[in-house]
Amino acid sequence: MPAALQMPELELIDHAGLDSAVYLRIYLIGLKIFVPIAFLAFAVMVPVNWTNGTLEHLNLSSKLTYSDVDKLSISNIPIGSRRFWTHIVMAYAFTFWTCYVLKREYEIVATMRLHFLASERRRPDQFTVLVQNVPPDPDESVSELVEHFFLVNHPEHYLTNQVVYNANKLSNLVHEKKKKQNWLDFYQLRYSRKPSARPFVKTGFLGLWGRRVDAIDFYTSEIERLSEEISIEREKIASNPKSIMPVAFVSFKTRWGAAVCAQTQQSRNPTIWLTEWAPEPRDVYWDNLAIPYVSLTIRRLIIAVAFFFLTFFFMIPIAFVQSLANIEGIEKAVPFLEPVIELKFIKSIIQGFLPGIALKIFLIFLPSILMLMSKFEGFNSISALERRSASRYYIFQFINVFLGSIITGTAFQQLDNFIHQSANDIPKTIGVSIPMKATFFITYIMVDGWAGIAGEILRLKPLIIYHLKNFFLVKTEKDREEAMDPGTLGFNTGEPQIQLYFLLGLVYSVVTPILLPFIIVFFALAYVVYRHQIINVYNQEYESAAAFWPDIHGRIVTALVVSQLLLMGLLSTKNAAQSTPLLITLPVLTIFFHRFCKGRYEPAFLRYPLQEAMMKDTLERAREPNLNLKGFLQNAYIHPVFKGEDEDDNDVAMEEPMQEQVLVQTKRQSRRNTPLPSKHSGSTSPSKSRVVRD
Amino acid sequence: MPAALQMPELELIDHAGLDSAVYLRIYLIGLKIFVPIAFLAFAVMVPVNWTNGTLEHLNLSSKLTYSDVDKLSISNIPIGSRRFWTHIVMAYAFTFWTCYVLKREYEIVATMRLHFLASERRRPDQFTVLVQNVPPDPDESVSELVEHFFLVNHPEHYLTNQVVYNANKLSNLVHEKKKKQNWLDFYQLRYSRKPSARPFVKTGFLGLWGRRVDAIDFYTSEIERLSEEISIEREKIASNPKSIMPVAFVSFKTRWGAAVCAQTQQSRNPTIWLTEWAPEPRDVYWDNLAIPYVSLTIRRLIIAVAFFFLTFFFMIPIAFVQSLANIEGIEKAVPFLEPVIELKFIKSIIQGFLPGIALKIFLIFLPSILMLMSKFEGFNSISALERRSASRYYIFQFINVFLGSIITGTAFQQLDNFIHQSANDIPKTIGVSIPMKATFFITYIMVDGWAGIAGEILRLKPLIIYHLKNFFLVKTEKDREEAMDPGTLGFNTGEPQIQLYFLLGLVYSVVTPILLPFIIVFFALAYVVYRHQIINVYNQEYESAAAFWPDIHGRIVTALVVSQLLLMGLLSTKNAAQSTPLLITLPVLTIFFHRFCKGRYEPAFLRYPLQEAMMKDTLERAREPNLNLKGFLQNAYIHPVFKGEDEDDNDVAMEEPMQEQVLVQTKRQSRRNTPLPSKHSGSTSPSKSRVVRD
Secondary structure, eight states: OHHHHHSOHHHHHHHHHHHHHHHHHHHHHHHHHHHHHHHHIIIIIHHHHHTOOHHHHHHHHHOOOOOHHHHTSGGGSOTTOTTHHHHHHHHHHHHHHHHHHHHHHHHHHHHHHHHHHHHSOOOHHHHEEEEEOOOOOSSSOHHHHHHHHHHHHSTTTEEEEEEEEOOHHHHHHHHHHHHHHHHHHHHHHHHHHOTTSOOEEEOSGGGSSSOEEEHHHHHHHHHHHHHHHHHHHHHHHHHOGGGEEEEEEEEESSHHHHHHHHHSOOSSSTTSSEEEEOOOGGGBOGGGTTOOHHHHHHHHHHHHHHHHHHHHHTHHHHHHHHHHSSHHHHHHHSGGGHHHHTSHHHHHHHHHHHHHHHHHHHHHHHHHHHHHHHHHHTOSBHHHHHHHHHHHHHHHIIIIIIIHHHHHHHOHHHHHTGGGSBTTHHHHHHHHHTGGGHHHHHHHIIIIIIHHHHHHHHTHHHHHHHHHHHHHTOOSHHHHHHHHOOOOOOHHHHHHHHHHHHHHHHHHHHHOGGGHHHHHHHHHHHHHHHHHHHHHTOOOOOOOSSTTHHHHHHHHHHHHHHHHHHHHHHHHTTTOGGGHHHHHHHHHHHHHHHHHHHHHHTHHHHOOOHHHHHHHHHHHHHHOTTOOHHHHHHTTSOOHHHHHHHHHHOOSOSHHHHHHTTSOTTHHHHHHHOOSOOGGGGOOOGGGGGGGGO | OHHHHHSOHHHHHHHHHHHHHHHHHHHHHHHHHHHHHHHHIIIIIHHHHHTOOHHHHHHHHHOOOOOHHHHTSGGGSOTTOTTHHHHHHHHHHHHHHHHHHHHHHHHHHHHHHHHHHHHSOOOHHHHEEEEEOOOOOSSSOHHHHHHHHHHHHSTTTEEEEEEEEOOHHHHHHHHHHHHHHHHHHHHHHHHHHOTTSOOEEEOSGGGSSSOEEEHHHHHHHHHHHHHHHHHHHHHHHHHOGGGEEEEEEEEESSHHHHHHHHHSOOSSSTTSSEEEEOOOGGGBOGGGTTOOHHHHHHHHHHHHHHHHHHHHHTHHHHHHHHHHSSHHHHHHHSGGGHHHHTSHHHHHHHHHHHHHHHHHHHHHHHHHHHHHHHHHHTOSBHHHHHHHHHHHHHHHIIIIIIIHHHHHHHOHHHHHTGGGSBTTHHHHHHHHHTGGGHHHHHHHIIIIIIHHHHHHHHTHHHHHHHHHHHHHTOOSHHHHHHHHOOOOOOHHHHHHHHHHHHHHHHHHHHHOGGGHHHHHHHHHHHHHHHHHHHHHTOOOOOOOSSTTHHHHHHHHHHHHHHHHHHHHHHHHTTTOGGGHHHHHHHHHHHHHHHHHHHHHHTHHHHOOOHHHHHHHHHHHHHHOTTOOHHHHHHTTSOOHHHHHHHHHHOOSOSHHHHHHTTSOTTHHHHHHHOOSOOGGGGOOOGGGGGGGGO
16 A cells, blocks of 8 residues: 555556546545645634633523534634634635635646646547537438548548447347356356266256256357357348448547547538547447437436436435434334433434435435436446536535435425525525534544445455355356456546535535544545555546546535535524625635636646647657558447457457448459458557458 | 518618628517417407406405406406416417527528528638737747747648737827817818908817917818827837737638637637637727736626626616606605696606606616626627627616516515515515506507607607707718718617517516507517618628527527516416426426527537538639639738728828738838739739738
């Protein structure tokens, strides 16, 4: 682990990709924001809060119970006190500091991204644009149509195109064949160990009934049958023009040409010939490529409505569990446990842990639902899917974990009345409950945050899953390998959880600063652990060059604005109304800051400046004047089914019809029979040299 | 006038420009939307409303006064009645019809725009991009820097550039000279008529005191002095590099090159080398060209805050006047007028007209304030300034005229409590008052709409202003000509007013359909009158090719959503709560419709498709292979001060240093002395052939 901490950032980027390196910076930002804030808060606000007697006074008069945490919080200040000015000044100081850190970090990440894009080796996605909604044409195939369109409209830059096949059926067949192959391996292994008893298998459902046959013969014949089906299906895909989707990856001779095509509108009708940067080949989500424009808008509407219902009706079970999971509820339900529960230690565990665990269980199932939603919505790349799921997960957590815990805890009925409250009263209602919930959130941070990190370093969940799999499913070495695969970091679940801690930290920084050290410990631990995991455990699935940063920035700014509004609500109940204009200015300034950052830095994450493209093109031309770019790009964007199959089993190469699509049909025969190296053979990438074989 | 109505649309576009032709379509949309709605409403809803006795019943029991208008409105339906289903069904029908008309119209206007852009003659703005925030460079002038940057990054397309001079001082001098010239003409005229008395003039303030001198001599010498100053200032501008602003108009060899440059990001830093389509030369607002990026965002914040205060503090005087302008107020203030006021005719005038007039007077001063705000905000073209002012004016009218009239009329105090109401209650509060305000808005439509059109056709306001000017200011024929100038249509004031009628029509279509005929008469009259005025009276100041259409569409959709929300509020007070889910669906669908239209049609108004550009380029190359584009573009973007001066007075041509800026400095002398036609002489536009003279 110390080695992991010492690795310099550049090496880390080399080793684990820019995405991971920038992901770690989120934890660093947490430290950068909250460490100075915590020092300031403890130096200034804790004395101001502590030296009041409001809670003691209330305690005497109305027997209100309070903890020491509350004595350090804003609750301890008498109503209408002039000490609230401290909190307002601190709110300003914290806002300015957070904005300063955010701006600096945005700048650094934008530079890192541009630097990464500029200095990395040649990648196919630098030259390629994804063209969607190619209009149907009765006379030409998709490939010809694309070729003609781009030869006309980008005459000096167009290089080649690759069409996309609808390979879902083929993909299923290949998957089935792989499974059967695995069974065959298993039975062959068993037979080689015990040659006396040839293994038998039943052909029916799950091998439980049906005719009893020799296992090795059965699977061999099955595999043969599937291989045949696969090759028929391949033939069908290659010959049937309907299996070509109205989508193409269009490659250009220069980065400049691709940058221009990706950033401009091609056709008079803005819903056809849609162009955008092609995702990295690994990052393409193939199933969504052929969704037409009108369907996309409808899908978005459906998902928006579905997400609304998911978010707001998910709350009912959580509230139900939480209402059970309090001391009184348990004591009523199981009265004989009362003596145990009343022990101070057990009591605090139940009070603190149970609501957190109830939430946790619900949340485990959520990311996959959200991912399904994003897939239905039609994004083209895995990174975009994960970003979208992360946004949704954050909104869900904000409403259900943050607001849900604050409001259901005090009165679940309030939520029902929420839309009946004035815009003015909502921050008040929430703001008032915030100081009371500090203890709950401290335990939540410990249960969810600290324990989560501990679990992460021990890899408890994957360990359990691995052993379960090993026991029930693993049959061959290949299975074991697959079960061992640690997978990827999971941006769609990890990032929203970090954001929740940003939200908690910013909201409580002014109200109950005692929460800050817990947040800081979380960020520090998480940074160390995830740095280790990223370097030593996780694999990188794709590289989006930190395309997620605008989301991160936006969410931290949102948390800041929420914290300001809640503070406003809280102070307005403390008879500090004269401070309202000052407090309104704060979110206005913060939103203005956000808009400034958006204009200043976001384009670096959406567009590719022509100056950069031209620079790289010129450099490359000078260094490698004889580069065969066409060979390099020819097979970059092939459906993984064709690619994988080809590498594993040396089946008839599927790329062959694709690579020749760009040539006129009649030339195919002649080229096939020519033993001379074609112009395609100059491919520089070794992994692609297989093409020459055919 | 009949001739104006018979002119076909294509001819109209030719005659008055696309902007005007599309502007007229707004009135037509009003007719297209409201005529069928009115028929349906009168056929279905009027009988449903009329055949109830609620108001009569209330009248008997609580002596509520009501007019016949109210009997036709939704107020006449008893609370909780099942007849409200009619209104909900009608709300759906009206929404679908409106959306259908809007979509069809958006499609037509988008096609008209693209057709106009494609078929019109060659214009400099097709080839030119406005580049702002050119970074400072110690070694190169702005023009050299721009040249180098675009030669590197758009090597095959860059043609030439024109820098922008800071000519504010020069502009003032030229203006002063023009004024003096006018006085000279005036005195010369007087002298020629009465040669016996040579005119004298006093040199002091306004000619009231000071030394008495011979007028003709004085003005002749003054003009000479100013001419000298002007030429010195010109020299200074030409020689001083600081008078060149970090802005340039960059022209390309092809429309394709310009389209690419306008739609892409140039530099790594997205706040420098900002490119956008150059506005038409007439349309450029020169004073704002050099505002840096950071200053722009700050200006926007300041104006947003200022507009907020303007909108919300403007209401106080209006409410004050309106509270005076009711019968009881007047009777109290001037009791001796009571018998006159109590006459039925006078009473209705006072009740109807006075609040309208009070608003009207306030609104007269508003557009110029909003225009100043837009100018401060830093838009580059007059059309953008007008669009922005129109948006602001609409928001202002919505809050102050529409909401203000509804709420102050019933209770001004409600407004103060507005932010203290729940999101649920706001539509309720407004919705409830809407049926009661129908009479007021009918008179408002007559006073503001009908009378406004009558005034427009008589051109009352310009007539009065003309005669005032003629009496006080006109001295020479030139002055009279200027005073006669009808000016332009004034999009920034006209369009928001039309939108108010859309809002009224849509809001009242379900509630009080009797208002619809008044709206229809307004739209029909306005269409006829403005068609006449556009053809025969107004001048065209610029041509933005209907760039304002997305705003129009957006505002009508907003009006639709507002009408749906208010209907929801109204019905929820009528115990028709079971209809709420149906009514919530309506705005969701409408907003979805808006997003769909935005994605489908808006790009036609923001971007220029490469396919079109390429098509036009190819056509042009085929037709005019020897076109000298450089000559055509050379002087297209010259500050009007230089241009105007040059045309009127044949002063030393200022364009000369500019047109040669693109050449290397040393070549200037040689070219100047060459009598042969330079390559610039091939200019095709006759107005530009003046260039050859030098």
